[in-house]
Amino acid sequence: MTSDVEAGAGRQTTSVSIASGPLVGPVLRRVVGMLAARADLPLDRLDDAVLVADLIAARAPAHVSNDTVDVELDPGDRTLILRVGPLRQGGGRALIVDAAVPGVGNVIEQLADQLEVAESGDVEFLSVRLAYAAAG
Amino acid sequence: MGTRASAQTHGEGRQSSKRVVTSSARRSASSPTVEPFVRLTVPARPEQVALIRRVLEALADSLPLPPRLVEDMRLAVTEACTNVVRHAYGGADGPLELVIRPRDAHVEVVVTDRGLGMVAGRDTAGPGLGLSLISALTDRFEIEHAPGAGSRLVMSFSTHTAGRTPVEAG
Numbered sequence: 001m002t003s004d005v006e007a008g009a010g011r012q013t014t015s016v017s018i019a020s021g022p023l024v025g026p027v028l029r030r031v032v033g034m035l036a037a038r039a040d041l042p043l044d045r046l047d048d049a050v051l052v053a054d055l056i057a058a059r060a061p062a063h064v065s066n067d068t069v070d071v072e073l074d075p076g077d078r079t080l081i082l083r084v085g086p087l088r089q090g091g092g093r094a095l096i097v098d099a100a101v102p103g104v105g106n107v108i109e110q111l112a113d114q115l116e117v118a119e120s121g122d123v124e125f126l127s128v129r130l131a132y133a134a135a136g
Numbered sequence: 137m138g139t140r141a142s143a144q145t146h147g148e149g150r151q152s153s154k155r156v157v158t159s160s161a162r163r164s165a166s167s168p169t170v171e172p173f174v175r176l177t178v179p180a181r182p183e184q185v186a187l188i189r190r191v192l193e194a195l196a197d198s199l200p201l202p203p204r205l206v207e208d209m210r211l212a213v214t215e216a217c218t219n220v221v222r223h224a225y226g227g228a229d230g231p232l233e234l235v236i237r238p239r240d241a242h243v244e245v246v247v248t249d250r251g252l253g254m255v256a257g258r259d260t261a262g263p264g265l266g267l268s269l270i271s272a273l274t275d276r277f278e279i280e281h282a283p284g285a286g287s288r289l290v291m292s293f294s295t296h297t298a299g300r301t302p303v304e305a306g
Binding site for chain 2: 017018021023029030031
């Protein structure tokens with residue numbers, strides 16, 4: 001098995017892989033929170049990013065293609081993109097649907113500026129883009 | 137300073153159990169791997185050390201680890217990652233990988249880079265305080281490195297070392 005360091009030499013994204021279990025939520029929310037702050041997202045969008053991270057942490061283990069929850073994070077200028085996967089076939093859409101809260105609706109769909117499910121062979125990746133565009 | 141005191145205490149009497157591989161032991165891609173508990177890969181930049189410390193905080197908040205172990209681990213891992221940021225890539229960009237594997241009796245932490253290997257920096261005559269500190273804080277550590285192929289520092293922190301009484305879960 002090739003480590004991320006060997007596979008990703010030269011890449012400048014942050015990636016985290018966490019075995020499904022009690023660490024997924026605490027680790028993911030901290031990583032996402034810190035990178036959202038560095039992306040200069042305002043406080044309300046930072047809160048949104050952490051909420052999305054919590055939902056992914058809670059729901060993704062049921063849809064991943066192995067025993068780990070893997071997320072790539074790409075912070076930009078007032079933008080943070082989370083790429084979740086590999087997920088099982090159908091897992092991208094299922095993860096979004098699972099994030100629905102009775103009476104509130106689908107939280108990830110409501111908070112994300114863009115959602116995209118991409119297939120790659122037998123697996124899928126869910127991209128969630130959170131951004132802030134200043135009014136004006 | 138509690139951390140310093142604990143560093144000296146843990147370092148004494150454990151030197152014989154440590155193995156430092158300073159030869160050019162090139163890592164093999166086919167070496168057996170265990171599924172990591174947490175693996176974080178970040179660009180080797182100063183600001184990422186803070187992110188790594190946040191991940192260690194998450195570990196400490198989520199698992200019944202002795203507070204002393206968490207303190208030692210935080211200091212040793214910070215030192216190891218700072219070494220990568222300062223020396224591994226000679227100012228160029230490159231990845232830093234942190235793997236944390238909690239086990240029954242110990243926590244294993246591996247810090248890996250793909251940089252220059254362990255060479256004396258221009259500002260030092262050789263390994264400085266960093267490795268001595270890591271040696272004192274860990275129960276076992278190993279270094280594998282090869283010029284131009286990066287380095288891999290494996291640190292093990294026992295949960296049963298004196299002063300590291302495990303915390304009751306719940």
